Amino acid sequence: MSSGISLTDQLPIAIAIVAENGGIQYTNHAFNQAFGADATDWLREAARAVAGERGWLHGFFIDGEDALTIDVDIEGRVYRIDRIMRVEDGPAPAVALSFEDVTREREAEQSKSDFTAQIVHDLRGPLSGIQGTLEFVLTQESKLDPMYTDLLQEAQRETERMMSLINEILDFSKIKSGNFTVEEEPVRVAGVLKRAVRSLQSVAARDEVFLLSAHGRDVPQIIGSVEKLTQAVINLISNSLKFTPRKGLISVGAQIVRNENDLPDAIIITVTDSGMGIKAEELQSMFEKYKQSGTKSLRGGAGTGLGLYIVKQVVEAHGGEVSVASIEGVGTSMVLRLPVKRAA
Amino acid sequence: MSANPITPAKPDWGRLVGDSLKQNGAWHTYAKLLEARRAYPADLSLRGYVEILRNTIVRDFLAHPKGMQAVPKLSAEFMSNFDRFNLNAQEGYLVSLIDGRLDVQKLLILSPFDPFNTIFILAKLQVERAITVPQ
Numbered sequence: 310m311s312s313g314i315s316l317t318d319q320l321p322i323a324i325a326i327v328a329e330n331g332g333i334q335y336t337n338h339a340f341n342q343a344f345g346a347d348a349t350d351w352l353r354e355a356a357r358a359v360a361g362e363r364g365w366l367h368g369f370f371i372d373g374e375d376a377l378t379i380d381v382d383i384e385g386r387v388y389r390i391d392r393i394m395r396v397e398d399g400p401a402p403a404v405a406l407s408f409e410d411v412t413r414e415r416e417a418e419q420s421k422s423d424f425t426a427q428i429v430h431d432l433r434g435p436l437s438g439i440q441g442t443l444e445f446v447l448t449q450e451s452k453l454d455p456m457y458t459d460l461l462q463e464a465q466r467e468t469e470r471m472m473s474l475i476n477e478i479l480d481f482s483k484i485k486s487g488n489f490t491v492e493e494e495p496v497r498v499a500g501v502l503k504r505a506v507r508s509l510q511s512v513a514a515r516d517e518v519f520l521l522s523a524h525g526r527d528v529p530q531i532i533g534s535v536e537k538l539t540q541a542v543i544n545l546i547s548n549s550l551k552f553t554p555r556k557g558l559i560s561v562g563a564q565i566v567r568n569e570n571d572l573p574d575a576i577i578i579t580v581t582d583s584g585m586g587i588k589a590e591e592l593q594s595m596f597e598k599y600k601q602s603g604t605k606s607l608r609g610g611a612g613t614g615l616g617l618y619i620v621k622q623v624v625e626a627h628g629g630e631v632s633v634a635s636i637e638g639v640g641t642s643m644v645l646r647l648p649v650k651r652a653a
Numbered sequence: 654m655s656a657n658p659i660t661p662a663k664p665d666w667g668r669l670v671g672d673s674l675k676q677n678g679a680w681h682t683y684a685k686l687l688e689a690r691r692a693y694p695a696d697l698s699l700r701g702y703v704e705i706l707r708n709t710i711v712r713d714f715l716a717h718p719k720g721m722q723a724v725p726k727l728s729a730e731f732m733s734n735f736d737r738f739n740l741n742a743q744e745g746y747l748v749s750l751i752d753g754r755l756d757v758q759k760l761l762i763l764s765p766f767d768p769f770n771t772i773f774i775l776a777k778l779q780v781e782r783a784i785t786v787p788q
Contacts, residue, residue, distance in 0.1 A: 523768075525767055558711060581704040581705055583708055630697065631697075634698045634700075634705060
């Protein structure tokens with residue numbers, strides 16, 4: 310270990326070794342230079358919190374084998390802290406951590422995110438106006454030449470697509486800036502699904518795709534955000550609509566998972582289509598950002614590749630998980646598991 | 654060195670279900686998947702495969718040339734020997750609505766069950782030959 314430590318003293322990266330019992334075993338030269346003579350005060354305080362199982366440093370000891378990175382506000386600056394390795398051969402189990410000042414990067418990201426949010430907000434206003442106008446004109450269908458009806462429907466389809474892209478960019482910018490929070494309100498899941506299905510029923514009818522609800526009214530409530538969950542289900546149905554051919558079927562279901570006491574433990578939401586399916590090798594990465602399916606969409610152009618990524622973020626923010634099943638040429642099912650939280 | 658409980662490897666559901674669907678059809682594969690779900694209750698993707706099968710069954714039912722306007726009728730076999738059909742409460746209720754005049758669309762309105770499950774039950778009654786859906 311001593312030769313390793315002398316080597317780390319030569320490195321330009323700030324490194325500290327902190328023990329599980331709260332002791333600081335080592336700080337390298339770059340660390341002392343970066344944080345000054347009494348710099349270990351806050352680290353010592355954080356280390357003491359480890360022993361008490363609280364504070365940001367504690368996470369580095371309880372996590373598994375995977376690399377772990379967190380951003381921490383230290384004396385007005387933001388540091389990205391990485392766990393480099395576990396140190397098992399010292400007087401107490403410890404972790405070696407590197408510290409990088411990322412204050413400027415985070416400020417730049419925040420400005421970018423604020424700018425995106427403002428632009429998106431400014432775009433949504435006029436686009437809503439265009440959508441409303443098109444919808445009104447199309448209700449006068451009997452007075453229109455069929456050729457104009459087709460053209461207006463096409464314009465309506467494209468504005469819907471543009472609105473969906475704009476909403477995805479807004480959600481993504483919130484996720485990136487850390488402003489993506491989930492409200493804690495009672496959510497009637499059956500109501501969420503009903504609203505999502507109803508909002509896309511006319512689009513499905515226009516594309517000659519059956520869109521059916523597959524759940525009863527007795528789905529229990531969960532705690533979370535009605536708006537974000539509705540948007541997540543709308544994202545999934547919209548995605549299915551892109552890949553489901555004419556006369557195809559999309560079903561939106563909910564099932565209750567019960568625990569050993571027969572109490573609702575979780576709700577499983579499924580959005581299943583009879584589309585073209587996804588290649589097996591693409592399934593694992595479906596929920597990654599900027600991921601576009603290799604299968605060509607039947608309607609509309611490519612999206613942002615953020616839709617499913619946002620769904621995953623929403624579900625995970627509710628303490629749930631996502632999965633996908635697909636058979637090429639048969640269909641795809643997106644599966645969301647949301648825990649039912651109960652008062653202790 | 655801690656001992657990890659041995660967990661069975663997760664089957665390649667996509668390949669298994671796809672192969673079974675080609676060889677044995679949707680209903681057989683659906684029944685097998687329900688058995689598998691009892692063995693792997695926490696497997697989320699398996700639930701997705703069950704839903705794909707249910708979706709396929711309902712889509713096939715709706716592929717009837719008359720679609721939602723198709724009119725289900727009770728089969729002669731059911732009329733003469735209904736004891737043979739071991740219907741559950743939901744199936745029994747739906748059978749009670751079938752009068753040879755109401756089409757699928759109207760049955761969906763009258764059914765207390767959601768639209769998807771109503772059609773799924775109709776498809777099950779059809780495959781068990783309790784009802785026919787003339788073209």
